[in-house]
Amino acid sequence: MATETLAQAGVAASIEIVPTNTDLVELYYERGWHDGLPVVPPTQDKIDAIVAVLGGDPQFVECKVAPRWGALTREVLAINMVMAGCRPEYAPVVRAAMLALTDRAFNLNGVQATTHVASPLIVVNGPIAEEIGMNGGANAFGCGNRANATVGRAVRLIMLNVGGGWPPDFDKSTLGHPGKYTYCVAENEADSPFAPYHVEHGYKFYDCTVFAIAAEAPHSVTDHQCNDPEGILDTMCSAMSTIASNSAVLGGHCTVVLGLEHAKTIAKAGWTRSDIRHYLWMNSGNPFRAISRDHHYGKVYNRNLPKWLKRDPDSRIPIVPSADNIHLFIMGGHAGRFSAFIPGWGHMSTPVLRPVNPIATTGDDGCIDGVCAL
Amino acid sequence: MLMKVTDSNSLLVFDPRGVVESADIPIAPRPQKLDGLRLAILDNSKWNANKILRTSTAALEKSVKFAKVNYYVKQSFSKDAAPELIAEIAANNDLVLTAIGDCGSCCSCCIRDVAALEKLGVPAAAIITTEFERETELTRIAIGMNGLLPVVIDHPVSSITQAEVSARAAQVAVQAPKVWLGR
Numbered sequence: 001m002a003t004e005t006l007a008q009a010g011v012a013a014s015i016e017i018v019p020t021n022t023d024l025v026e027l028y029y030e031r032g033w034h035d036g037l038p039v040v041p042p043t044q045d046k047i048d049a050i051v052a053v054l055g056g057d058p059q060f061v062e063c064k065v066a067p068r069w070g071a072l073t074r075e076v077l078a079i080n081m082v083m084a085g086c087r088p089e090y091a092p093v094v095r096a097a098m099l100a101l102t103d104r105a106f107n108l109n110g111v112q113a114t115t116h117v118a119s120p121l122i123v124v125n126g127p128i129a130e131e132i133g134m135n136g137g138a139n140a141f142g143c144g145n146r147a148n149a150t151v152g153r154a155v156r157l158i159m160l161n162v163g164g165g166w167p168p169d170f171d172k173s174t175l176g177h178p179g180k181y182t183y184c185v186a187e188n189e190a191d192s193p194f195a196p197y198h199v200e201h202g203y204k205f206y207d208c209t210v211f212a213i214a215a216e217a218p219h220s221v222t223d224h225q226c227n228d229p230e231g232i233l234d235t236m237c238s239a240m241s242t243i244a245s246n247s248a249v250l251g252g253h254c255t256v257v258l259g260l261e262h263a264k265t266i267a268k269a270g271w272t273r274s275d276i277r278h279y280l281w282m283n284s285g286n287p288f289r290a291i292s293r294d295h296h297y298g299k300v301y302n303r304n305l306p307k308w309l310k311r312d313p314d315s316r317i318p319i320v321p322s323a324d325n326i327h328l329f330i331m332g333g334h335a336g337r338f339s340a341f342i343p344g345w346g347h348m349s350t351p352v353l354r355p356v357n358p359i360a361t362t363g364d365d366g367c368i369d370g371v372c373a374l
Numbered sequence: 375m376l377m378k379v380t381d382s383n384s385l386l387v388f389d390p391r392g393v394v395e396s397a398d399i400p401i402a403p404r405p406q407k408l409d410g411l412r413l414a415i416l417d418n419s420k421w422n423a424n425k426i427l428r429t430s431t432a433a434l435e436k437s438v439k440f441a442k443v444n445y446y447v448k449q450s451f452s453k454d455a456a457p458e459l460i461a462e463i464a465a466n467n468d469l470v471l472t473a474i475g476d477c478g479s480c481c482s483c484c485i486r487d488v489a490a491l492e493k494l495g496v497p498a499a500a501i502i503t504t505e506f507e508r509e510t511e512l513t514r515i516a517i518g519m520n521g522l523l524p525v526v527i528d529h530p531v532s533s534i535t536q537a538e539v540s541a542r543a544a545q546v547a548v549q550a551p552k553v554w555l556g557r
Contacts, residue, residue: 014389015386015387015388015389016386016387016389017384017385017386017387018384018385018386018387019383019384019385020382020383020384020385022385022387024385024387027387028387031387033389033390033391041385041387042386042388042390043386044386047388065392067482067512067513067516068394068516069394069396069516070391070392070393070394071392071393071394071395072392073392076390076391076392079388079389079390080390083390107452107453109454109479109482109483109486110452110453110479110482110483111479113478113479113481113482113509114452114477114478114479115477115478115479157390161390161391161392162390162391162392164512164516168508169508169509169512170509170512170513171478172477172478172479172481172505172506172509173478297533303419303421304419346452347450348450348451348452348453348479349452
């Protein structure tokens with residue numbers, strides 16, 4: 001498949017005319033233009049509707065997608081969105097997600113090619129999440145919501161079709177994970193006791209943003225006993241502190257998702273987002289002797305840890321280099337004392353937060369950690 | 375450019391792949407001989423890359439008298455080398471050997487690094503493992519540098535013994551001169 005994809009270099013995006021009795025779903029399978037699931041065959045009208053939402057000019061190149069470096073025109077973006085099952089109003093979110101993924105800092109080339117399981121996780125903040133009907137509540141990472149499912153799927157189809165990230169040729173993931181079909185959620189801003197993620201990072205609550213991070217699948221964090229911040233967060237620290245994740249041995253960034261019950265217990269004690277992130281950073285990690293296996297197999301792990309970390313056997317090696325590298329979101333339904341830890345890929349990729357509407361900018365309104373925006 | 379077709383007896387199939395614009399980029403001119411040339415070793419910091427490279431260099435030096443061997447380490451095995459590092463290597467060396475492309479992102483970035491060096495006129499050999507030959511082929515096509523040839527050693531690398539490192543270095547010592555000389 002990949003060779004065929006690359007072989008069209010220099011040829012303009014094209015259409016083909018086939019008889020009306022053609023099974024288009026099967027034809028898209030035959031061409032290799034799918035993610036394993038049946039696609040919605042694009043029509044000119046549906047493509048035009050999406051291109052109009054994107055601002056017209058169908059041949060405008062939004063970005064180029066690694067590792068194939070195919071040009072993502074608005075027209076091609078629309079074709080993939082229709083195939084994914086998107087409605088036209090999702091288009092600004094899909095575009096913003098692709099612009100985040102193709103930011104140099106994200107290193108999409110590496111994320112696509114890696115043998116690790118990583119897949120881009122997209123989190124949407126701001127009013128657009130509700131406007132297009134996204135789910136940050138019950139079963140946020142699960143099935144049942146069209147916007148979550150199809151925005152994430154459109155991103156993956158673009159990574160496959162335009163980026164050429166076809167397994168097992170360009171996508172060399174040993175195992176992959178289910179988020180490689182679709183991995184897009186919204187923060188549950190309406191029910192969260194804290195300011196939203198994007199407000200913590202300097203945007204206004206009425207701004208809309210997408211956050212993209214190379215991520216493993218969510219790991220459930222259960223705690224039905226503790227009724228204080230320290231207890232709940234110690235449980236999270238336990239989940240964070242395995243030496244089996246890329247985060248533990250390669251640093252970088254990670255994502256923490258607090259369920260509503262846990263978040264409300266913590267907020268009730270007066271803790272802020274900053275308190276949570278710093279507590280997690282201070283109390284997670286592993287002793288160097290665990291990371292290094294006491295040098296039983298040589299000193300190879302040394303090279304991938306920050307130089308400023310002590311290498312004494314009992315030195316604590318934090319999961320990520322800074323509390324700012326812990327990305328905190330509040331999600332989920334009202335019932336259940338469950339949260340989630342989502343390890344990252346490592347220092348090789350930097351997450352990207354960017355506005356859905358490019359006019360939105362971060363600004364200093366005197367709000368230090370976002371709480372005042374409530 | 376898409377076109378609208380209104381024939382009621384036909385359906386349209388839309389290609390979702392987008393255009394790849396890549397020129398046919400030549401590799402660097404090849405030297406006539408290797409003796410007297412300056413060799414850059416670019417360690418991608420992956421596990422065992424340094425062992426493979428140091429052992430390979432020793433194996434190569436049995437038959438080639440390099441004027442100098444300069445050792446460089448890049449920041450991340452899964453990222454392209456920084457442009458300033460590529461420029462520094464190209465400015466101070468005549469040949470490059472880099473490793474190790476034994477994972478998806480490592481292999482891709484090794485190939486992209488040697489392509490960047492070849493563009494600057496320096497013959498460069500990337501060591502990849504057998505599991506990543508296909509990815510290497512696709513990567514060089516995507517870059518547009520079809521003449522790029524890798525040094526292919528047995529997979530795996532990250533957890534092998536010193537004896538296995540030596541066996542793979544012997545493979546490098548045979549193949550790398552062919553890549554640099556183009557024959």
